[in-house]
Amino acid sequence: MAAAARLFLRGANSKLSIAPGSLGTTHAAHFTFQPDPVPSQYGPTQKMNLFQSITSALDNTLASDPTAVIFGEDVAFGGVFRCTVGLRDKYGKDRVFNTPLCEQGIVGFGIGVAVAGATAIAEIQFADYIFPAFDQIVNEAAKYRYRSGNMFDCGNLTIRAPWGCVGHGSLYHSQSPEAFFAHCPGLKVVIPRSPIQAKGLLLSCIADKNPCIFFEPKILYRAAVEQVPEDPYTIPLSQAEVLQEGSDVTLVAWGTQIHVLKEVASMAQEKLGVSCEVIDLQTILPWDIETVCKSVVKTGRLLISHEAPVTGGFASEISSTVQEECFLNLEAPISRVCGYDTPFPHIFEPFYIPDKWKCFEAIKKMINY
C-alpha cells in the first residue's frame, strides 16, 4: 500500500531529542527512556518500538481469535501513529476497518460488537477525543454485566487511545484522562511504560473478560525501543511492578512518568544518598493496593507523580488509601508531584509538567521533614 509508505503523524514524535532551538529555546524531552532487560522466558525477541509492539500484539490477536476486529478512525492504512500497519492487508478489510469521525458511535458500536460475542478493539485517535464517548463507556460498557445480572457483558471490548504529553500537543493532544475513568467501577484502565509491557498488557486486556481502556503514551511511540518477544504473552493486570528496590522513599507512577522517576531515583541516590523504591502501577483500576502499601510500610515515605492535574488526579486516590492503611508507618506527608490545575497549556508546557527537578525537590522535602 503506497499510502502506508507515507503516513502522516498528527502528534509527530520525531522531534524527541533536542531539536535545533529556534530563538534560543530548546525543546529537549523531559525524560530519558530506560529500556528493560531482554525477557528470556517468552521466546525469540525482536527489536521493536512502542507502536510496533502494539502492532505485534494486534497481529497475534487477529491470528489466534477469528472473531477479533479492529476499528477506529484511519486504522485501515495503519493509523496516525502506525499502530495498525499491515494488518488490513494481512487479515482483510472486514476485520480492520475505518469508522467515520464519531467517537460516541465508535464506542457504542464497539459495545454492541462485544456484547454479541466478537472481540472488539476500538481505537480512539487521541485520548483527548474520548469524551463524546464518555457516556457510552461509563453508562453502557461499565455497567452492562451488573445491570443484566451477569447475563450480558461487554468484556470483549478493549479501547485503545494515545495518551499523555508529547512536547507540542497543547490542549487537545496531550491529556491524561485516566482519573475520569478510575471513578467508574466495571472498567479496567491500563497504562504501559514500554514496548515489552505494552504488548503483554494489551494482550491481557484483550483476553480479560471486562471492558478495558488501554492508554498508550504517545511520546514513547518512537522513542521507546526494546527487544520484544514475537510470540504472544500476557502480563497480569492489577499487579504493580517494583522496578527498583529501595529503603527510604517509595516512588509511584505510570506510563512516561516512570522514566522520569527512575532518573530521579538515581539523582537521589547520588546527591542525597537516598535509596528509592520505584513502582510502576500499570493498572490504574483496579489498582494493586497491596504492593504499594507493603512498600510504604518498608520505607515510610511516598511520592506519586502524574501529568494530569493534581486536584482529583489518581494520585489523590492512592494517597488517601495509603494513609488509611499505613498511617502509623508514614514518616512524612505523602507527596504528589503532578500537573498544575490548569488546562494543558500550549506555550507553557515545560513549566506545567512534573519534571525530574520538581520530583527531586519533593524528595528532599520529605527526607528533611
Place this chain on the structure above:
Amino acid sequence: VQNFITVMETLFQLVVFVFQGARVVVSRSFADFTPQATFDIKKCDLHRLEEGPPVKAELTREQGLQYYRTMQTVRRMELKADQLYKQKIIRGFCHLYDGQEACAAGIEAAINPSDHLITAYRAHGYTYTRGVSVKEILAELTGRRGGVAKGKGGSMHMYAPHFYGGNGIVGAQVPLGAGIALACQYQGNNQVCVTLYGDGAANQGQLFESYNMAALWKLPCIFICENNKYGMGTSVERAAASTDYYKRGDFIPGLRVDGMDVLCVREAAQFAADHCRAGKGPIIMELQTYRYHGHSMSDPGVSYRTREEIQEVRSKSDPISMLKERMLSHNMASVEEFKEIDIEIRKQVEDATQFATSDPEPPLEELCNHIFSNNPLLEVRGTNPWSKLKSVS
C-alpha cells in the same frame, strides 16, 4: 486584455488631445474603469427550497478590490505560517486555509459585523475576516503576548468580538453555534449566527442534535459545511453514507454552493441570512471548496490525493485568480493595481512576521490566569504541595 487597455489608453489620450485645454493626466484616471458589472454565477442545488439565490451577481469595483485584498491577505498569511512552521518558529498544530479563501471572504461580505460566526480549527481565514490583524494572528501562532489570545491559545484558539473561534474538538462547535443563534433570537436583535464545520464533522452526532433544536425553535442559524472533499485523509465517499451534505439536515432547507467563487458564496450567504432574519428558521449551506495544503502541517497532503488533482484545482478554480480574471476581463481594474495590492500585502505580512518573531512570550504568571472568574486572588495548586501559584482573571 493588455491590448484592450493599450487601446483604451491611446483613445483617452486622443480625447484629451482633441479637447485642448484639458489637463494632460499622466497617471491613469479611475474614470477608465468599469465601476460595476454583472456576472453569471453557478446555480445552487436546492433542498426543500422553492427558489434559490440569484444566478447573477453584481460586483462594484470597490467590492472587487476589497475581496481580492481580503483573499490575497489570507493566502499570503497562510503561506507565511507554512514557512514559519517549517522553520520551527510556529509549533504545535497548524491547519492552513489556502484554497478556501473565497468562503471566508464571501461569507463576510454577506453578513454584518454584528452577526456572529463560529468555526472549527481551520480558522485563520475567519479570524482575519472577523477583524483581527495579521500581526495578532501570526503572533498568536508563534505564542507571543501580542497574539490575539495572549499567546495562550495557539493556532486553533483565536477569538474576536462576535467570532467564537477556533475550536479543537471536531463538531463540538455546532451546538455552540445553535446556542448563539438562540441568544440572538431571545434578544431580538435581528442577528444571525453562522456555524461552520467540515465534511468530516458532518458525521458527528452532535450536529444532528443541533439541527433538531434549531429547526424546532426556528433559530436564526446558518449551518455551513465547508466540504473540501477530505476529512483529514479520508475522502468523503469513504466516510459518509450520503455525500449530499446540504441535504443532511433533512427537515432543514439546504443549498449546495460553489465555494471557489466568492460571488457565488456571497449571494448564497446573503440569501441564507435573509432566510434566517425573516424568521424562517435555520438553513444549511454546503460550500464545495478545496484546500491546497494537507490537513495540517504534519500532513504532506499527497498520500490520499494526487498532485495532479491539486494542480488542476489550482489552475482551473483558484478563487483569487478567478476574481482577478473576471475583473480584468471586464476592465474593472488594471494589472498594475493588483500588483500594487500584492506588494502592499506582502509588506503587511512581512511586518507582521517581524512582530510575531520579536515579541516576547507571555510571562509565567499567565500560566494560571483565567482558569476561573474570581474576585479574590485564587490560589492554584502546583506540582507539589509547597508550590502554589496565583491566578487572576
